[in-house]
Amino acid sequence: MVIKVSIRNLNIWYGDAQAIKNVSLDIEKNKVTAIIGPSGCGKSTFIRAINRMNDIIMDTKVNGEISLDGENISGEDIDVVAVRRRIGMVFQRSNPFPKSIFENVAYGLKINGLIKGKGELKQRVEQSLKDTALWDEVKDRLNDSALDLSGGQQQRLCIARALAIEPEVVLFDEPCSALDPIATAKIEELIQELKEKYTIAIVTHNMQQAARVSEFCAFLMLGELIEFDRTDKMFTAPSKKVTEDYITGRFG
Amino acid sequence: MKSRKIKEFVGFAVLRLATIVILSLLFIILCFVTVNGIKVVNWHFLTQMPRDGMTAGGILPAILGTFYLVVCAICFSLPLGVAAAIYLTEYAKQGKLIRVIRIGINNLAGVPSVVFGLFGLAVFVKFFGFGISILSGGLTLGILILPTIIRASEESLLVVPQSFREASLALGATKWQTIRKIVLPNSISGILTGSILGIGRAAGETAPILFTAVTFYTMKLPRSIFREVQALPYHIYALMTEGTHPEAQVPIAYGTALVLLFLVLGIDLIAIIIRNRFRRKKKW
Numbered sequence: 001m002v003i004k005v006s007i008r009n010l011n012i013w014y015g016d017a018q019a020i021k022n023v024s025l026d027i028e029k030n031k032v033t034a035i036i037g038p039s040g041c042g043k044s045t046f047i048r049a050i051n052r053m054n055d056i057i058m059d060t061k062v063n064g065e066i067s068l069d070g071e072n073i074s075g076e077d078i079d080v081v082a083v084r085r086r087i088g089m090v091f092q093r094s095n096p097f098p099k100s101i102f103e104n105v106a107y108g109l110k111i112n113g114l115i116k117g118k119g120e121l122k123q124r125v126e127q128s129l130k131d132t133a134l135w136d137e138v139k140d141r142l143n144d145s146a147l148d149l150s151g152g153q154q155q156r157l158c159i160a161r162a163l164a165i166e167p168e169v170v171l172f173d174e175p176c177s178a179l180d181p182i183a184t185a186k187i188e189e190l191i192q193e194l195k196e197k198y199t200i201a202i203v204t205h206n207m208q209q210a211a212r213v214s215e216f217c218a219f220l221m222l223g224e225l226i227e228f229d230r231t232d233k234m235f236t237a238p239s240k241k242v243t244e245d246y247i248t249g250r251f252g
Numbered sequence: 253m254k255s256r257k258i259k260e261f262v263g264f265a266v267l268r269l270a271t272i273v274i275l276s277l278l279f280i281i282l283c284f285v286t287v288n289g290i291k292v293v294n295w296h297f298l299t300q301m302p303r304d305g306m307t308a309g310g311i312l313p314a315i316l317g318t319f320y321l322v323v324c325a326i327c328f329s330l331p332l333g334v335a336a337a338i339y340l341t342e343y344a345k346q347g348k349l350i351r352v353i354r355i356g357i358n359n360l361a362g363v364p365s366v367v368f369g370l371f372g373l374a375v376f377v378k379f380f381g382f383g384i385s386i387l388s389g390g391l392t393l394g395i396l397i398l399p400t401i402i403r404a405s406e407e408s409l410l411v412v413p414q415s416f417r418e419a420s421l422a423l424g425a426t427k428w429q430t431i432r433k434i435v436l437p438n439s440i441s442g443i444l445t446g447s448i449l450g451i452g453r454a455a456g457e458t459a460p461i462l463f464t465a466v467t468f469y470t471m472k473l474p475r476s477i478f479r480e481v482q483a484l485p486y487h488i489y490a491l492m493t494e495g496t497h498p499e500a501q502v503p504i505a506y507g508t509a510l511v512l513l514f515l516v517l518g519i520d521l522i523a524i525i526i527r528n529r530f531r532r533k534k535k536w
Contacts, residue, residue: 051422058346085424095415097434108423111433158419165423 002029004199005050005087005169010064010074012045012054012223019045021223022064027169027216032191032200034214034231036207038246042223043203044092047171050201051087052080068169085112088167092174094154096146096161101138104146104157105129108165128164132156132190152183159190163198170194172202176209188213207247211235219243282513289510292503298511306469306491307500311508313473317386317481318515321465322455324390324477325397330447332394333401337443340402341409342431361399366459368396373463386477389465396460397450404446408439441530448523452516458485468494484512 005027012020019042027033035043045054052073054060066074073083096104105125108114115121125142129135134156138149146157155175162170172191176184191200191213204210210217210231217231219238227234227243238244245251300310344350372392382388412435420430454460466486474481488505495501 053418053422056418056421081424081426084422089422091415091418091422093415095413095419097416097419098438107420107433108425111420111423111425111429161419161423 003027004029004069005201006065006067006070007050008065008067010046010049010066011062012042012049013061014045014057015059019223020049023220023223023225024064025218025225025228027199027201029199030195030197031216032195032202032214033216033218034210035201035203035218035220036205036210036246037220037226038251039205041220043205043220044173046220047173047201047203048089049074050169051084051089051171052078053084053089055080085165086167087169087171088162088165089171089173090155090159090162090175093178094151094158096149096154096157098145098147100143101146101149101157102142105161105164108161112165114165124164128160131163131194132160133186134160150183152179152186155179155183155187156190159187163194167198169199169201172200172204174203174205177205184209207235207249219246221246285506285509285513288503288506289508292507293510297507302469305497306495306504307497311482311484311487311504311511313470314482314484314487314508315511315515316473317466317483318455318485318512320386320474320477320481321389321393321461321483322451324386325393325454326447326451327394328391329394329398329401329450333398333447334405334443336398337402337405337409338431338436341406342427342435357399357402361403364459365396365457366462368392369460369463371395372460377464383478384463384465384467384480386465386474386479386481389461389481389483390477392460392464393454393457396457397447397454400450400453401443401447404450405439405443408442408446409435411442412438441527445523445527448519448526452519452523455519456485456512456516458489461486484508484515488512 003026007026008024010020010023011018023046025033035047037043048054049062050066054062062074064074065072068083068086072078097107099107102125105128106121109121109124115124126135126139129138134153137153138144138157146154149157155178159170159175176187179187188209191202194200202210202213214231216228217234218228219226219234221242227238227240229239234243235247238247297310298315299312301312303309340350340353369392372388372395376382376388376391377384380388382391416434416438417430420434421427425433461483465481466483467480468482468490470480470482488508491501491505491508495505
């Protein structure tokens, strides 16, 4: 097993309120790690710390260490743009740009200067759309607005957009919370395929989803890591009472 | 039960009456200017120089003068205002200092326009030595509309959903790339609309250009931005206060007012067209 992302003693504050309390865990390469917990437990805050998205929120303070392939990415003097280039993110609400389907996927390639010439751009966009099983649905209308797509398609487009720049890690922040069961199933299936190439962390408030898609599972409550283990073990024999109460639906 | 209905009726009646009063005032002003001005407005009036001590002929120099002043003002204040708005909303750390700056900008909008005129006289005409010129007047008008442009731009920038910025940053875009490729294209319609409305207001201002740009009477069309010009609002003022032949000049003043009115309405119309155009395209 290879550790891709390692988090040590992570603490995060919003102003005076502490959102994450001394969390340490390792995310394994080419595996899916789920982060579960009741609303407001700090799941999103935690995952957004990994690609430094908390930096854009005023008044956040972070300490502790996060490393990617053993390289520290958590300090003040880190080039956050380079970090985000390697760690992609898919958000809770699909957020395609008000541009064409093609331009949405091409955006990251263009701004990062990753392609030479139109041919390569087209080919990379097509590949990303195929990787997210969207190609057959949109290949005849690549120039239509992305906002004309259905909710599930929009979210898969956002995944394609994130994959286009070939990150090493992909973070999913409750990617299915606004989708119907069929669209959700498609995304879960996709996540299963993606782990061959990428390391994945997914925040979800849906326990069944965590059980279905992940190999490892972290249970957070009130900013603290209560339990972190293999998903099959956590869902069959959790070591803590409070974990059991949560995953059996006694609260949350 | 009854009294609630009566109260509602009275309430609505008052609101309706207020609207009617405002609309009729507007209508009366429009009619008054049109009726008095339409007699002298024709093609010659719009395209010829004034003649015979401004008792005959057209107002072409004033139309062009106002046009040049407005263009000069927008060239100066649009880039500056948009840049300031981007800094205030996207870059600056929101805190006390930024709040003070915002209050300052809002207060700038409330400063009487004659004060801007004096400022323009002191700074552009004298200090920078631009003299009484299109440049001095344009810059003064530009400063006058800066608060409007900054506020319109800030509001348009804030309307762009934060999720767009997050999506762009998460793809490894820099802040500047995000602003240039995502934020600005999605706020440009609001910025332009607000700025053009500001310009419409500037076109009708007399006080800021009084000491900085205008002349009572010129035979020549301005050939450089360092020349003084005639301008529509000042032309009206001059004809009404300093004219020696009121029987000929008062109708010309009304004609000029009518032209100015339609110029401003035209500018506002452009703003509305731009807004509607972008709004149809925008779906979020």
